[in-house]
Amino acid sequence: MKTIKIFLYASLAGSLALSTGCDENFLDINATDRVSDASIVSDSTLFEGFVINRYMGIRLTEKEGEGTPPGFGRGFEYALWSSLTDESIYNNDDNTWVIQRGQLAPENLGIAGTLWGRSYRSIRECNYALKNIGAVVMSEARKNLLTAELKFIRAYRYHDLIRNYGEVVLLGDNVPNLGDDFLDPGFFQKSSIADAIEYVAGELDEAAAGLPLNNSSGWPLGRATKGAAMALKARLLLYAASPLYNAGSWVEAAQAAKDVMELGKYNLHGDYQSLFLDENSQEIIFERLYRVGTRHVCLEISNGPNGYGGWGGNTPLQNLVDAYEVVVDENTAVPFDWNNPDHVNNMYENRDPRFYSTILHNGAPYRGRQVETFIPGGADSRDGNDNWNTSKTGYYLRKFIDENLPIQNPWDVAGIQPWIYIRYGEVLLNYAEAQNEAAGPDETVYEAVNLIRDRAGMPDLPAGLTKEQMREAIRRERQVELAFEEHRFYDVRRWMIAMETENVPAYGIQIEKDGDTFTYTRKVAIDGRSFKEQHYWLPIPRSEIQSSNNQLQQNPKY
């Protein structure tokens, strides 16, 4: 009994001691490095900060988004999207050869597995902002601007999805949340390509209506303008009309491109090579800017020749080199011909000037000396330093490269070139292609293509081309003009020529030097290049099909 009493006494004293220390606020801690929905919606500056970052997406795999998060498409990464095409191969593989070799599959996505997730995350975030913008304390005018901007960003994400996956799920204005039933079939209902493009084109119309024509101090460079929305729409409609999509009309595509041309705002940049280093160019319609501290990969070292200390990353293929015409005289240019010994023996003479701006070849002047890919003894060949980095194709990337930026030790200096999403040159080619398909090679078609060729320093197209000849000419023009700009991958698919172009071996060049003469031999750079029927569209990741409980339909033939 006494024991119990003593214990009671003890407990009493104990609870007394406890009650004195009770202060629930002791456990209330406020975050000092993050804010809540309430802040986002109540503070117009924060809200706009949220909107602006939607131009970027999240990183979803390693070797992606070095320096800053990825934007739309792939952009400047170690392995460029071009290294999944007949433009280049990535020297160190890094999950690109799996695609070059036709092994792309839902469980084996190489570098092509992140667009799905990244795009949908951004779309959801745009939807969140669109849903809440009404509550933000902000002028109606500013709200309209931001609404238009959000619609543009969301449309660009859909554009990324459609051109890679074909039929995609449209989220509408839905903001899915954690409490939702993620097995709801509504999440997995794909729209037809036609419906999706119609939706996105409509969104782009609304965006174009709300966005300003020009960048300004209140709307700085890097934010979308009216022209960006219109040009993106023109690209989408061109895709829609193309054979693979078969979901639109060439007339509408031509008109959409023409609408951009008639804005009268854009002009071709005077010089092709420097265009890619000048973020203020009149030719650029929409771009991503970079600065030291918010850079992309340092292109000079990652792509540079081994003899300069570069890593020889994205190395152009002979397949692309062959596409550059040989200039015969000021009015004539002819295709390069392997059966023509003059062409072969003077491989790098009199080629389309864009060749020299795009590709570093043996003998090209670069940083105070000539590039040497010849053997034996070439400084940028397997006989040079760091020969594990030497090009398997005999070429190195020149486009985008800034000679003023260092190759060695570039980390806090380089990686600052703009990535151009849309430029006027493409719009002209989009117009020419659509117009040629819609109405044949009329004067406006010639005019558009020749503007591009003039700027490049190439002779005009010969008069009197048939529609088919013009189609071929435009395709070649796109191949060389837009090389490495993430077009070839989509062009060969929508034209449905990939079964041919992508089943050609990945060729490089072997150059043997004997005295002053060079012998050029075509060789296979990586074995087993292949493209199969299913590869017209990317496979949806296996994990995505599984998390949908097999409700989401995989693309055909995977």
Added chain:
Amino acid sequence: MWILLVLTQNIAFAQSRSVTGKVVSQDGEGLPGVNILIVGTSSGTVSDAAGAYAIEVPEGYSKLKFSYIGYATEEVDISGRSRVDVMLIPDISELSEIVVIGYGEQKRETLTGSISQVKGRDIVKSPQPNVSSSLAGRFSGIIANNRAGEPGYDDSSYFIRGTATTGDKSVLVVIDGVPGQLGGLNRLNPNDIASISILKDASAAIYGSRAANGVILVTTKRGATGKPKIDYSFDLGLSSPTRLPDMADAPTYAAILNEIEYYNNPAGGLNQIYSEEEIRKFADGSDPLNYPNTDWAEATLKKAALQSRHNLSLTGGTDNVNYFVSLGALSQDGIYKKGITKFEQYSFRSNIDAVVTDHLDVSMGIAGRQEERQFPVYGAGDIFRSIYRAYPYVADVYPNGMYSGGIEGNNPVVMVTGIGGVDINPKQIFNGILKGRFKIPGVEGLSLDGFYAVDKSWNFTKKFAKPYVLHDYHPSDGTYTERLTGGSANRARLDESHNNQTLSTSNLKLNFERQLGAHHINSFVAIEQSKSHEENFNAWRLRYPTVETPELSQGGSAPEDKYNDGWSSTFTRRSYIGRVAYNFNEKYLAEVQMRIDGSSTFPRGNRYGYYPAVSAGWRLSEESWFQNVSFIDDLKIRASYGQLGNDAVPHFQYYNNYGFNSGYVIGGSAYPGINLIKLANEQITWEVAEKTDIGINALLFNGLSMEVIYFKQKRRDILETRNASIPNVTGIVNPYSAESLVPDENIGKVNNSGWEGTLGYKNAQGDFWYDVSGNITYAKSEVIFIDEAPSVLEHQKRTGRPIDTYLLYNVIGIFRSEDELDDYPHFAGAKPGDLIFEDYNKDGSLTADDMVRTEFSNLPQLTFGLNINVGWKNFDISALFAGQGRVRQYLLPESGTIGNFYSSWADNRWSPSNTNGSYPRVDTRASSSYSGGQYRNNFWLHDASFLRLKNLAIGYNVPESLISRWRISSLRFNLNAFNLFTLTKMKDFDPEGSHEGGHFYPQQRIANFGVNVQF
């Protein structure tokens, strides 16, 4: 009030008498500092330097209890005696050992929980100065793996009974009563440690919301009454890697490059890069300038690195004040030939206990530590990566003495030096604890105690990276060109950071302990609260005009040359704790405990968790009917059950989190944009572990001890983030290697069960004594619920299998030829020489459906240890073997044209000329090749089982007769070693490693000589 009055009256009428005596050891020497307690009370005294004591014993008490660390506790009947001399016998049984438990101590025989304890004197036998590396193999229930061996970063990862969570797995460390004391366990001076207890079962529930992964209790040494005793020890050791992979030499690698090129372009043949003539030149060394053959590990690493330790301590005390004061110094060098890697540590500790009045004891503990790390500007991971990557056909140093560019400007021989700058990282830690204990007058056994502890740590780094010049030799014209590397933007760069942490903990505790006849009660209630705060500050500066001014103020002045950032965080906790332990004649034992924990991590309403535990024991050997079983000296069965929690998740997950991220450039500069970082989980709360434990302890034949334990844990509400079940089309997509967008949710369920066994035998005959103790632990987890995709395949499920298993293709061979390739399903792109993956579902084609989840992970299910101690006259030897089984480690070396190959692969590769090779063909990049990372497979999954001699110590005590005239009371010489030898199937790396690419500073083998002298 009435109770109080009655109680005081009881005391007031009590009479007392004096008892004096001397406590001696077997050889008759007085033992100082022996604890002497009047049984049934909490009062007692301590023997003095000569072993003498005097104590006042109240009327009605007739027993004194003598306890001394390392000796068997004696209870002596003092009825009618005023002089009581006692001889203590070295503790063979350890049965009567006092074990440190949560918020108290307990005799081992009355323990009802599963608690292992190791004494400081065993830990100091290991020459490895990191305490976490001294735990493996010592007792059952702990799983410790030394993952890397860099001085200053050689912590082991340790788990108690495996893991039962997919969330945070860390064990709570409590030092001198302070949960999560800053500075932690690993870098404590081993000489300061009195004991380490491991709470393995529900007994840890007393630590509530942080105890689910088990608790380690550390107590530091305290003084004992007696004349001052000075103890000095010095150790000098040599450390070297336990193992390093052999790398391919230049001719082998040149042939491999040819093969890679051949596979990329078969038409070109097998000598597309190097001719046979050139390969011969690599092999014969006839032209070291043009055809070098470099062993990069040999070029970079030295055979052994020095380490040394000094330790000085002073202990003693008077009747009123005891003290323990120690100083320690440690120095470890890196194993680089010209390296600047260095770790130095200085520590002090002062534990002072004072009796202020009859009712009030006060103690103060102050400890401080300075950890000085110095590295080159490249991390160990980078350096070892470069050693393994660097090509054998590139020189490290040219014949003219110039350093080569190594691999892309990374020459490991230079990277380890100070040429590229220095990275210093001093860290200071301060721990202060003020404790008081007040015996409440009037109520016998009632006392109030409490402590207030303040911890601070200051962690500073300053890394100044300078540019330097390497040279490339051009064979074509015999010239050298400069390759500028290091620094930043061809100038120097300075990075500085500060991290300051503070932890304050306060505790107030009311105790009641009393023997009432056959009933013994020991109980307390307590309140505890703590607040931890962390401040971070980082800055860098670029483009230093000169390398002579490594100060933040002296860098480049352009806006883009400067950068700074910082953050802070605060956590608070409040807890209410109580326990009642009861025993009847030390025969029937029972304990009930409860902790209520509140944590700032969770939102109001979900903050407080309740952690009850109960346990009971029955000592059959104390029953009268048991007394005729003569060969059993002690037999106890015991069981415990309790709930424990885990709250180690980030704050603020209960609302949508947005943070600034300036990545997007508009106009001329990066805009302070905002990202959604975390979606809300308003319901977030603890993870709960229910632990059940049943054990039998027995002591047989006066020397044989055994313990068998069965344990089972059910973990529920595990905090994990959904990923697999949320389709990306919802837009809820988690980023790669960054904070998850999806918040932690209380969804996971894991069971973990197994058993432990310990068998020991101790004996002493004349001058010869020995003890042998073996332990084994088997712990296996089973995932009951984890987020998985709805249509995940049965054989790929994580559910139903252990945590953290691998999902891999089963390799069933190597395609030897085109014919074999035609005969078995394979992925597109397979070639002869590639691995054959099993068509697991036998559907005639290979897809990701054929991947199979493995049985084991890299956390061993089986661990075991064997501890042998032998003494003869003045010699003693102790050996500790530790091992593990049922464990796998994935390791795919970074090889190809990106870097060199391990010899194990290079020498045994399949090639057109060696179609019987046991390794697959080589490829451009192992990480994306068919047989490597593209189809992650179990060829690269290694059995990481091992048995190793973790520790061997040989000691010699110089006979007292030889040293006494120097006033030395003890002189001892030691030879000891760490990781002396290892039996394992792992070929290239230490089986304790966990890096899947092998890029880490290797584990160390240490041989050490030490001397210890006492005055």
